[in-house]
């Protein structure tokens with residue numbers, strides 16, 4: 001079976017953070033996850049991640065999904081791969097892919113195409129390369145008539161070799177059994193006193209084995225991050241790639257300022273994404289929607305013709321034809337059914353809002369099930385928490401909840417219940433009833449004038465009145 005080893009031991013000193021470099025995120029996902037998903041996409045799921053600096057964070061992130069091996073000392077890329085020898089020995093019959101955990105844009109197509117070449121040429125090792133205008137810092141590929149003879153690191157290269165523009169991406173296919181034996185033969189006899197994984201190539205050739213190079217047309221597979229500026233460049237690049245994909249699918253962007261869309265998000269044709277819109281994780285958006293400006297949508301499913309303006313929505317379902325905003329917060333496990341309207345300064349959590357129901361202004365709806373065609377008045381609050389337990393409110397179809405109603409949960413309002421403005425509802429209300437809870441209103445005439453006179457001796461209001 002084919003395997004993959006991902007090198008994720010680097011600290012990335014220039015990041016200036018207590019975190020392994022491969023855990024830094026590009027479009028919301030750690031670079032390591034991008035590399036893992038390229039492997040998975042190419043059908044390689046037997047993966048060992050080599051950890052080093054703050055390796056426990058790698059374990060915590062992977063949460064047991066893949067094998068890990070610790071490189072306790074940083075003695076070079078060859079030494080890093082040696083730590084995975086027990087993992088390789090579990091099954092030596094296939095090939096092993098070695099990848100860098102901090103070069104996120106390696107893709108499944110490149111992995112598959114290079115494997116095909118690796119197998120066809122019966123190579124012990126096939127290195128994935130690319131041509132760069134600025135090859136500085138990378139290992140240079142030494143080509144021969146019918147293959148390659150080796151890779152020379154920048155620090156070990158002659159002036160002539162430094163002119164070579166084809167470089168080592170840091171990704172390779174090996175025959176697993178050859179890799180195990182070649183790792184036993186590399187030394188640290190070089191400018192950096194490191195065990196270079198790249199030395200396996202000339203060693204293989206010395207033993208009469210084949211070594212090849214697969215040149216990727218897409219030089220972006222090589223892009224990595226050494227510092228925060230590089231990481232920003234990776235994010236910028238990935239952001240525009242994702243936006244480009246949506247443009248091709250018929251999504252409209254009038255201006256991409258502040259627009260960040262994670263790579264797994266799906267958006268239907270005819271939808272318009274306005275500035276300041278961040279769409280995260282596994283969000284799915286229908287056709288002909290208008291999202292933004294200034295909106296965050298995370299792990300939500302939206303139907304067609306949804307309009308979100310200045311909305312923060314998390315883990316929620318919004319059906320077709322719903323209009324929400326501005327300044328609305330949808331917290332997890334909320335469902336807004338088709339045709340509902342949610343207006344400004346409304347917070348909804350763990351609730352269902354029925355078809356064509358309106359919550360037009362200033363309300364808190366938590367742990368509630370609201371039926372269809374209800375009207376929830378301004379200032380309505382579901383009082384769902386007594387300090388110890390959360391309880392639910394059920395509000396039937398066609399209810400009309402007056403302004404400033406408090407609904408003390410647990411509570412059930414039947415069909416078409418009215419509540420008078422300002423009512424605090426403490427018991428269930430049957431179908432078609434009115435709940436009203438008011439003291440008798442009194443009018444005390446001349447109160448203000450008497451109060452001012454007694455306190456400051458005169459009333460400017462009474463003078464004005466004359």
Ligand code: UD1
Nearest residue numbers: 007009010074075076077080100101138139168169170196
């Ligand atoms: C290496 C290659 C070089 C290639 C470049 C691509 C070698 C000797 N050289 O360069 O030909 O062009 O990658 O980026 O392999 N790592 C460890 N443990 C170590 C050393 C490195 O885990 O002891 C990891 C790093 O975290 C990184 C990867 O291996 O993910 C590459 O290491 P890095 O030092 O960035 O690359 P170079 O050695 O400069």
Ligand code: CA
Nearest residue numbers: 076077192194
């Ligand atoms: Ca190095």
